[in-house]
């Protein structure tokens with residue numbers, strides 16, 4: 001039977017709630033902790049397809065570690081995990097204030113996402129390389145990079161290792177396995193794959209970790225990365241940090257509302273799974289599994305860390321104009337610090353009093369570093385980076401036209 | 412009506428969308444939020460999500476899909492969040508948008524506007540400060556526009572939307588809220604209190620390819636555009652030199668007539684732009700002036716530009732070619 005053609009219309013994804021609506025995560029399906037199986041290290045992507053639609057969770061409601069992904073980390077390891085996350089949170093809090101006080105131009109925090117970078121870092125070895133975004137400062141904190149150095153960079157002061165050239169938090173720390181951050185989204189992802197291929201070409205044992213946000217997976221760089229990683233079985237862990245938002249755009253835009261970010265790996269035959277990004281133990285276990293796969297020559301793994309951006313996108317952003325009020329509180333996976341703390345208390349290794357005491361000590365530690373950094377200078381006071389450095393290191397050897405321009409500039 | 416550049420651009424979108432339902436507007440954070448600089452505020456609410464919408468973070472996707480829509484018959488006006496992020500779309504712009512009319516013998520065309528905030532002065536470092544105009548002016552088939560005030564921003568954007576070819580529309584973000592003249596330590600007069608903030612409410616276009624003499628003078632011609640129009644004025648005032656200042660407004664097609672007439676009159680030419688010097692648009696202007704005004708020139712054509720380095724974060728004001736550098740070069744040119 002002949003039917004008249006129907007007029008088409010454009011589908012435009014929109015989140016379930018916006019300002020004025022009650023926050024609602026009821027269609028967000030959260031499997032019980034301990035439910036997800038743990039595949040063999042050499043499992044094929046096909047055999048673990050379901051894991052791209054589920055979520056690996058270890059810590060249950062009561063703070064107990066359950067299921068096949070439990071690794072039995074020592075109490076010391078757990079305590080240092082808690083400490084790293086608390087350091088990162090305190091660091092962020094102080095630097096946000098410093099930005100408001102005009103000591104620097106800009107800041108971006110990791111609030112609510114601390115477990116992702118802090119836990120992941122503990123599964124890497126010396127010499128491995130992260131290709132991070134601006135929201136994985138925990139890789140530095142947990143990796144033992146001096147906080148004062150981070151602040152020197154944020155303040156662009158005379159001791160800034162990047163010599164005032166880069167915006168705050170676009171750190172670079174090769175010795176700590178932290179690749180220079182670009183600012184152009186997505187570019188680092190394929191570079192991580194290339195670094196890992198380099199390690200394989202050289203017969204080395206090092207692996208790489210690639211990092212990208214949910215929104216940035218839309219960039220072609222992400223797709224090129226998966227083609228290369230799967231073609232060459234690159235020893236790389238491909239991380240997607242799904243914190244639900246990309247500035248004002250909800251994560252459904254980047255994944256087309258139907259698939260998951262992890263499921264993106266299936267078309268490339270890459271073993272892919274999702275993990276509760278607010279569960280330190282789950283992130284650690286999944287990261288370890290993926291890193292072990294890479295080290296064993298089994299190729300790439302795609303991990304979607306399911307978490308929530310509890311703060312604004314940056315200091316230039318006010319999320320209340322596009323997010324429902326109270327959405328952060330309604331977020332069903334809780335707070336990573338609270339959850340690890342509860343676990344430690346449940347083990348009898350920690351208490352609320354010790355938590356309060358640790359908070360004070362950690363804040364003091366951050367303040368100490370801040371004092372030392374500010375004694376050198378901030379963006380607006382003290383000893384700043386030199387304008388001579390504008391011209392240095394553009395090339396290994398300064399060409400004549402730059403020598404001339406530097407002179408003209410008076411340096 | 413007094414408007415900022417942001418409001419003038421928003422208003423231009425609004426009028427274009429009201430007049431022609433083929434006009435569609437999209438980009439990252441452009442829909443519900445109205446753009447990170449608010450240049451598309453309220454448009455989604457007014458015209459619905461199929462005419463103003465958010466996109467995934469893919470500049471290639473934004474421009475490539477816009478080319479497809481233009482080929483279909485719509486008039487896409489897209490936003491790249493910062494000019495510094497346009498590079499993933501460069502292939503689509505250079506190899507596709509720019510050449511579609513020519514290579515298809517007019518079978519397909521590409522009426523498309525690609526807007527992007529450019530320039531520095533906001534402590535944005537190397538990824539929020541670039542002035543990539545010459546990467547577009549070097550490509551046959553593209554038009555490149557940069558306004559310096561709210562009145563022109565509106566008129567030029569409406570002309571760009573009417574234009575049958577792809578137009579790169581660069582918005583000097585440091586001017587969004589007021590005529591910044593390079594004195595970063597002084598408050599700026601907001602557009603709302605500035606005569607150039609006077610923007611007619613109705614639909615009007617400012618023709619592409621027409622420069623404006625913003626200040627008549629007799630001793631030296633300053634060729635400039637965007638933020639530097641205001642910096643050049645401050646520089647000329649501080650040097651106390653009777654300079655004629657030309658705001659090019661459109662780089663391609665270039666108003667060679669106005670340029671040549673002025674340089675022939677003054678006999679001197681200083682070019683001021685924020686972009687890096689080597690192979691910047693100033694090189695083209697300089698070549699043009701020396702070949703068409705050679706026998707009128709009393710001094711070498713001089714360029715005042717950003718240094719040939721990445722744009723720095725902390726040392727921003729030693730990089731930015733501010734009024735002092737302009738004044739110094741004007742004096743030097745006058746001494747010849």
Ligand SMILES: Cc1ncc(C[n+]2csc(CCOP(=O)(O)OP(=O)(O)O)c2C)c(N)n1
Pocket residue numbers: 133135183184185212213214215216217243245246247309313439468470492496
């Ligand atoms: C190529 C490019 N396009 C646009 C931007 C502007 N921008 C900066 S952050 C951001 C959102 C990123 O969201 P997501 O990838 O989810 O990371 P998150 O900020 O949530 O960690 C955008 C659009 C950019 N930096 N680079």
Ligand SMILES: [Mg+2]
Pocket residue numbers: 213214215241242243244245246247309
């Ligand atoms: Mg995100």
